[in-house]
Amino acid sequence: MTLERKQLDLEDERTAQKRYRRQVQDRASRPITYQGSRNSLWTGTGLPKSAVMPLGALIGRVALREPDEEDLDGGSDFYIGETKANLDGVDVFSWAAPVACTFFRGSRHHELCDEVAVIRAFEHRGDEIVDFHDEPVGDEMPAQPFRKRALTVPAAPSRTLRPPAAPRAAPLPPAPPSPTQSPSAKPTAAQKPAAPTPAAGSTPPVARQRSSLPAPLSPDAAATAPPSARPAPPAVRPEPPASRPAAPAGQSAAAPPVRAEALLRARLAAPRAKSLAPVLATLQPDQYDLVTVPAMDSMIIEGQPGTGKTIIASHRAAYLVSDGTPPENSLDGNVLIVGPTSGYSEHIRAVIDRLTSGSKRVRVLSLPELMRHLLHLRHEPRGPVSRSWQDFAKMLAVLVRAAVARLKATGMMPTLDGVYEHVRRNGSSEYPLTKDPEWIKYLGGLPPVRDARTIRAHTPLLAIIQWEVAKPRDLVGIEHIIVDEAQDVTPLEWHLLTSMNEAHAWTIVGDLNQRRSDYTPGSWTQVLDLLAIPYGDPPIHRLERGYRSTRPILQYANRLLPPAERVVLAFQEEGPEPTVKRCQRSDLGTTVLHHVIRLQVAYPQGTVAVITADPKTVETMLHRARWVRSRQNGSTWQDSGREVTVAHPDTARGLEFDGVVVVEPADFPQNLGRQGPLYTALTRPNRELAVVHTKPLPEPLRRR
Numbered sequence: 001m002t003l004e005r006k007q008l009d010l011e012d013e014r015t016a017q018k019r020y021r022r023q024v025q026d027r028a029s030r031p032i033t034y035q036g037s038r039n040s041l042w043t044g045t046g047l048p049k050s051a052v053m054p055l056g057a058l059i060g061r062v063a064l065r066e067p068d069e070e071d072l073d074g075g076s077d078f079y080i081g082e083t084k085a086n087l088d089g090v091d092v093f094s095w096a097a098p099v100a101c102t103f104f105r106g107s108r109h110h111e112l113c114d115e116v117a118v119i120r121a122f123e124h125r126g127d128e129i130v131d132f133h134d135e136p137v138g139d140e141m142p143a144q145p146f147r148k149r150a151l152t153v154p155a156a157p158s159r160t161l162r163p164p165a166a167p168r169a170a171p172l173p174p175a176p177p178s179p180t181q182s183p184s185a186k187p188t189a190a191q192k193p194a195a196p197t198p199a200a201g202s203t204p205p206v207a208r209q210r211s212s213l214p215a216p217l218s219p220d221a222a223a224t225a226p227p228s229a230r231p232a233p234p235a236v237r238p239e240p241p242a243s244r245p246a247a248p249a250g251q252s253a254a255a256p257p258v259r260a261e262a263l264l265r266a267r268l269a270a271p272r273a274k275s276l277a278p279v280l281a282t283l284q285p286d287q288y289d290l291v292t293v294p295a296m297d298s299m300i301i302e303g304q305p306g307t308g309k310t311i312i313a314s315h316r317a318a319y320l321v322s323d324g325t326p327p328e329n330s331l332d333g334n335v336l337i338v339g340p341t342s343g344y345s346e347h348i349r350a351v352i353d354r355l356t357s358g359s360k361r362v363r364v365l366s367l368p369e370l371m372r373h374l375l376h377l378r379h380e381p382r383g384p385v386s387r388s389w390q391d392f393a394k395m396l397a398v399l400v401r402a403a404v405a406r407l408k409a410t411g412m413m414p415t416l417d418g419v420y421e422h423v424r425r426n427g428s429s430e431y432p433l434t435k436d437p438e439w440i441k442y443l444g445g446l447p448p449v450r451d452a453r454t455i456r457a458h459t460p461l462l463a464i465i466q467w468e469v470a471k472p473r474d475l476v477g478i479e480h481i482i483v484d485e486a487q488d489v490t491p492l493e494w495h496l497l498t499s500m501n502e503a504h505a506w507t508i509v510g511d512l513n514q515r516r517s518d519y520t521p522g523s524w525t526q527v528l529d530l531l532a533i534p535y536g537d538p539p540i541h542r543l544e545r546g547y548r549s550t551r552p553i554l555q556y557a558n559r560l561l562p563p564a565e566r567v568v569l570a571f572q573e574e575g576p577e578p579t580v581k582r583c584q585r586s587d588l589g590t591t592v593l594h595h596v597i598r599l600q601v602a603y604p605q606g607t608v609a610v611i612t613a614d615p616k617t618v619e620t621m622l623h624r625a626r627w628v629r630s631r632q633n634g635s636t637w638q639d640s641g642r643e644v645t646v647a648h649p650d651t652a653r654g655l656e657f658d659g660v661v662v663v664e665p666a667d668f669p670q671n672l673g674r675q676g677p678l679y680t681a682l683t684r685p686n687r688e689l690a691v692v693h694t695k696p697l698p699e700p701l702r703r704r
């Protein structure tokens, strides 16, 4: 395509984008008309349809080989957008509609998938389309795959002025039939020319054949034993890591096909923002397949850091409630997406709000937020997350249920305080709840309920009781729960989530190598045992390709894994080697600061973080150097327009930054045989990693 031609097409697409946004926003701002009688519900005004105004972004465009009568009314191309619309006779289909499979090249086959000639992915900056990337599907690129439309730029949007309904343009005449075809006959697969072999170094055309859902892992490959050979339900005692057979060291994992490669590369090279944004234009075929699994099908998705698990989790939450989702894949109830920290909730909320226009049907809560919400706690309780393995044990939930039943049987209305005290006293001397000496000792050591409310280690127990005695109205009706960073969910927390999940449909997303506690299940088999999913074990899908970190970063971090699991499949092959700097204790502050500033200079538009097991010391050092803590975000420090985030490995989970300085790896908490928190910290950077230490590094990181 000549430059001039591309410029003309770009103008045309920008005009289409403006018209689309106008249509979508106009529709969203129309009040919902109340159809019922004038009763107490009737306000006379109505509410706007969307809580958050949709951006109305076009995602891409698909050109077919031939005009299509059946689905497109004689049209030969269509757009994919946030929601459906019609632009001067050209359809815009929702990204969640089945026909969008033509664009994402997934395996949920739509009859038009075989007819696609070219896929166009839009690159946006702010509200505007700034570029597009065309990818042929199999065949060579047609000279003019997309018909040109004569569009007029709409006037500036206004709430009072609505554009007149656009007349549907007459479909373009179909392309002249080939000598051997009737005009309406679609070529069969056998008649279509074979895909040319891509030239070395060029972007390969998108795979044309129907792909299949990424094959679920065999229980063995996913570190799970077959059901018959499964261990007893997970112990509540510390879990040793399960052995996880994987590809031999150095053997490359199978690479799923990539689409919109140039745009994806540009996206990943761009500076990281504070929160995640939708990635529909570059969503990959295997990711699309997992996002669009029917709502009532449960599954586990595992993969190394940065393989797109959070992208899938957040886009899936939006898909499940989208207007465009076919009814058979959708649900009537609500979706809860659960993550590890409030920082994580903030990180993903923007994606979900953007894709659902702020739908109230998706709740985003971290586990601590969920428990605080249940208990109406305004502040984070103090102290460590646990004081003993029993704080996390599922047995506590069993005791709570028994206490609730007892109180009900005696005609008492169970309350939070009443049930807690009944559990704390181990029932009554006549009818104890347990006779196990270890449990009797534990229960006897529980503090009175007023104190328990202020101690973090007892929050899960209180939350379980609260759920049993009075479910909050805003959390009923949940039919699908998506759990991200699932490797860190304790048996007691799984119990709470199971009680909340009315349809028992799950998307469980995690990485066992990032596990930070020995009190959480050590294998997916153990998680499945806790969930009691009604229709057999859900499949386990493994994501292979790392998108976030460059190969040098992943290779360095993967030294912490058992040799069989060090396989690296990095989309970003190139990048600086990690910098490892040993210094004297007295120089630690200046050395860390030196690397923070170095990374800020290298990535001026990007984000930089220090991850340390001892944030206080780093914060004191920043304070001495006249940095100031941000008023909006307590973990961010600022100096002359520069910003750095100081994070503990726990709060860094699920987040990412352009540059990361990891301080004193030897001090990171360890779990049995694993370095989960350190592994998480080393894999947060997108572009560059620096390690600063005064003590010897953990043994696997010493070897070069």
Ligand SMILES: Nc1ncnc2c1ncn2[C@@H]1O[C@H](COP(=O)(O)OP(=O)(O)OP(=O)(O)O)[C@@H](O)[C@H]1O
Pocket (backbone or CB within 6 Å): 264, 267, 268, 276, 279, 282, 283, 284, 287, 303, 304, 305, 306, 307, 308, 309, 310, 311, 312, 511, 547, 548, 653, 654, 655, 656, 683
């Ligand atoms: N299809 C995609 N298009 C654009 N960016 C993508 C895509 N898939 C993943 N990414 C980017 O890769 C990075 C890592 O993705 P994500 O956070 O989902 O990984 P993860 O597997 O959840 O990682 P972790 O386990 O370390 O939290 C993010 O910046 C994300 O935006």
